[in-house]
Amino acid sequence: MVRFSQFVRRTPLAWFNLTYERRRLLTSLAGVAFSVLLMFIFRGFENALYDSQVQLLKLLNGDVVLISPLKNNMFVPEQIARQRLYQAQAYAGVEAAYPLYTTTAYWKNPETRRTRPLRVIAFNLSDPVLQLPGITESLRQLQMPWTALLDQRSRPEVGSGAAGTLTEVDEQQIKVVGSFELGTDFASGNGNVVMSDQNFLRYFGRLGPDEDSRDLSTIDLGLLKLAPDQAPDVLARTLSEALPKDVKVMTKAEFVEQELNYWRENTSIGFVFSLLAVMSFAVGIILVYQILYTDISDHWSEYATLKAMGYSNLYLLGVVIQEAVILAVMGFIPGCLVSAGLYKLTANATGLLMQMTQTRIINLFIATVLMCLISGAIAVRKVQTADPAEVFGL
Amino acid sequence: MTRIASSTAVQIRQLSYFFGQGDLRKQVLYDIDLDLPRGQIVIMTGPSGSGKTTLLTLIGALRTVQQGSLQVLDQEIVGLSRAALVTVRRNIGFIFQAHNLFESLTASQNVEMAVELLDRWGDKRQKAVQMLSQLGLADRVDYKPSALSGGQKQRVAIARALVNQPALVLADEPTAALDKQSGREVVTLMQELAKSQGKTILMVTHDNRILDVADRIITLVDGRLETDESLAS
Numbered sequence: 001m002v003r004f005s006q007f008v009r010r011t012p013l014a015w016f017n018l019t020y021e022r023r024r025l026l027t028s029l030a031g032v033a034f035s036v037l038l039m040f041i042f043r044g045f046e047n048a049l050y051d052s053q054v055q056l057l058k059l060l061n062g063d064v065v066l067i068s069p070l071k072n073n074m075f076v077p078e079q080i081a082r083q084r085l086y087q088a089q090a091y092a093g094v095e096a097a098y099p100l101y102t103t104t105a106y107w108k109n110p111e112t113r114r115t116r117p118l119r120v121i122a123f124n125l126s127d128p129v130l131q132l133p134g135i136t137e138s139l140r141q142l143q144m145p146w147t148a149l150l151d152q153r154s155r156p157e158v159g160s161g162a163a164g165t166l167t168e169v170d171e172q173q174i175k176v177v178g179s180f181e182l183g184t185d186f187a188s189g190n191g192n193v194v195m196s197d198q199n200f201l202r203y204f205g206r207l208g209p210d211e212d213s214r215d216l217s218t219i220d221l222g223l224l225k226l227a228p229d230q231a232p233d234v235l236a237r238t239l240s241e242a243l244p245k246d247v248k249v250m251t252k253a254e255f256v257e258q259e260l261n262y263w264r265e266n267t268s269i270g271f272v273f274s275l276l277a278v279m280s281f282a283v284g285i286i287l288v289y290q291i292l293y294t295d296i297s298d299h300w301s302e303y304a305t306l307k308a309m310g311y312s313n314l315y316l317l318g319v320v321i322q323e324a325v326i327l328a329v330m331g332f333i334p335g336c337l338v339s340a341g342l343y344k345l346t347a348n349a350t351g352l353l354m355q356m357t358q359t360r361i362i363n364l365f366i367a368t369v370l371m372c373l374i375s376g377a378i379a380v381r382k383v384q385t386a387d388p389a390e391v392f393g394l
Numbered sequence: 395m396t397r398i399a400s401s402t403a404v405q406i407r408q409l410s411y412f413f414g415q416g417d418l419r420k421q422v423l424y425d426i427d428l429d430l431p432r433g434q435i436v437i438m439t440g441p442s443g444s445g446k447t448t449l450l451t452l453i454g455a456l457r458t459v460q461q462g463s464l465q466v467l468d469q470e471i472v473g474l475s476r477a478a479l480v481t482v483r484r485n486i487g488f489i490f491q492a493h494n495l496f497e498s499l500t501a502s503q504n505v506e507m508a509v510e511l512l513d514r515w516g517d518k519r520q521k522a523v524q525m526l527s528q529l530g531l532a533d534r535v536d537y538k539p540s541a542l543s544g545g546q547k548q549r550v551a552i553a554r555a556l557v558n559q560p561a562l563v564l565a566d567e568p569t570a571a572l573d574k575q576s577g578r579e580v581v582t583l584m585q586e587l588a589k590s591q592g593k594t595i596l597m598v599t600h601d602n603r604i605l606d607v608a609d610r611i612i613t614l615v616d617g618r619l620e621t622d623e624s625l626a627s
Contacts, residue, residue, distance in 0.1 A: 009518075011507055013496065013507070016499055016503070019498070020497060020498030302494050302495070304494075305494040306507070307480075308454065308488045309483065309484070309507075309508055309554075310480055310481070310483040311480075311511065312477070312480055388483075389456040
């Protein structure tokens with residue numbers, strides 16, 4: 001308690017020295033905020049690129065997933081026999097089985113008349129496969145032939161997807177009857193379209209001689225809904241052993257992990273963005289060091305005087321560390337706020353999943369404090385060499 | 395405390411000091427013997443490079459003594475650790491040629507920084523204001539140094555040096571940066587405070603206009619004590 005009351009009553013030299021010159025303080029804070037911003041943006045992109053890949057996978061309503069063994073990521077257009085799904089449904093513990101069909105189709109922008117590839121997701125409308133607001137309400141409209149829902153977070157080049165819009169998919173007329181929000185990823189390209197399995201058959205069941213026509217007997221993804229007391233991993237193992245090797249059975253968590261691993265191992269996303277974040281951290285250290293060093297040089301003789309008066313090195317160390325922490329806290333807040341705005345902007349422009357999570361805020365706050373402390377530790381070596389005898393100017 | 399302090403504030407015996415090392419080692423002080431009685435105002439003069447400031451910093455426990463004996467306020471400082479030297483310094487008031495005040499702190503806060511060294515928290519502001527008032531700055535207590543004249547700044551620096559009632563005050567050309575009138579004022583104030591509180595003052599100066607405040611004038615030439623004359627007051 002005695003220590004604390006001393007701390008409160010002590011003249012807050014660090015605070016006064018930092019805030020004395022307003023303009024310099026503002027530029028210093030802008031510098032700290034900028035490196036905070038860079039770290040947020042790079043971390044945000046890295047996670048957006050990963051998170052976006054699996055957002056559809058995470059939303060799928062199922063505990064166990066059946067896919068082709070060749071489909072090691074969502075890009076691979078390999079199907080399995082629908083038969084396998086119904087075989088799996090016969091096992092104890094399985095409550096329901098939903099087939100899911102996906103394909104890539106060219107969507108015409110109704111305004112510019114240019115086409116862009118979109119991912120089509122189709123399922124039986126009586127199966128609760130994708131329970132997103134917008135989809136569950138539009139099931140009745142989707143029953144009509146030649147209709148679909150357009151992802152509102154598709155890239156803007158796809159064009160307006162307001163209900164009632166008439167356009168073309170793979171050169172066949174389609175009517176947009178509503179919208180939902182999902183977002184883009186590498187496999188979906190520009191956005192998503194949801195339709196019924198019957199409409200899927202209408203559009204992609206009778207393609208030209210050069211293309212593989214689709215029918216409902218092969219599915220891209222099988223989803224199994226389990227009884228509440230059934231452990232997914234146990235059932236997934238049982239099914240793997242029981243079913244023929246032309247199908248791969250995984251729990252949903254494993255499926256998500258497989259997708260993430262594919263992008264981690266086959267792209268440089270992680271390395272590139274981690275490197276960029278580390279570089280922003282290093283730039284931050286140099287910047288804060290400069291700020292602290294300037295403060296120390298400017299107050300060189302005053303600090304030396306304090307030492308002559310009887311202040312210890314430890315006290316001066318405290319002043320510099322306090323300045324570092326003040327800079328960290330005051331720079332972090334605007335940096336974090338601007339980042340939140342930029343996240344929103346990026347999410348709207350690209351459809352990527354930019355999430356300002358609590359964990360990331362805490363982690364980056366710790367990183368910022370650490371950054372300032374490292375700078376403080378380097379800068380403080382200079383104060384410690386302040387020789388009080390020098391002040392007498394020999 | 396009834397411990398009777400000896401009548402000497404500083405006792406120097408056979409003090410030598412060298413700068414540099416090896417072949418570049420150069421002696422700057424030669425066998426200095428000097429006693430400063432308590433309550434005396436001593437002015438030290440001499441040509442530049444004669445070792446005045448070095449001697450001052452040695453007495454101020456700002457440098458490590460290499461040869462000889464140096465007792466400051468009844469404590470032998472030869473062989474003391476750096477931490478112990480810091481403690482010795484807390485009983486000494488330093489006044490420099492430059493005022494060395496923090497621009498970001500008010501006059502009072504600058505003085506309070508010194509009071510805080512003694513872990514006195516309750517009345518630090520009161521003590522600072524009282525000291526500043528004695529130096530004629532009662533109406534400038536909450537001004538920042540940038541709003542004060544040169545003489546006023548130096549008086550704040552003096553307040554900071556004297557507020558803890560040090561028994562020994564070391565001053566290095568305190569009037570060098572001041573005009574004649576402010577310099578005179580500053581020195582007179584120091585003299586009055588020293589006399590009323592029985593302080594020992596050792597002042598290095600080239601300023602002939604203020605020699606009359608001294609009880610004693612010593613001259614250092616080429617690292618040796620050349621003259622030592624007491625003035626009848």
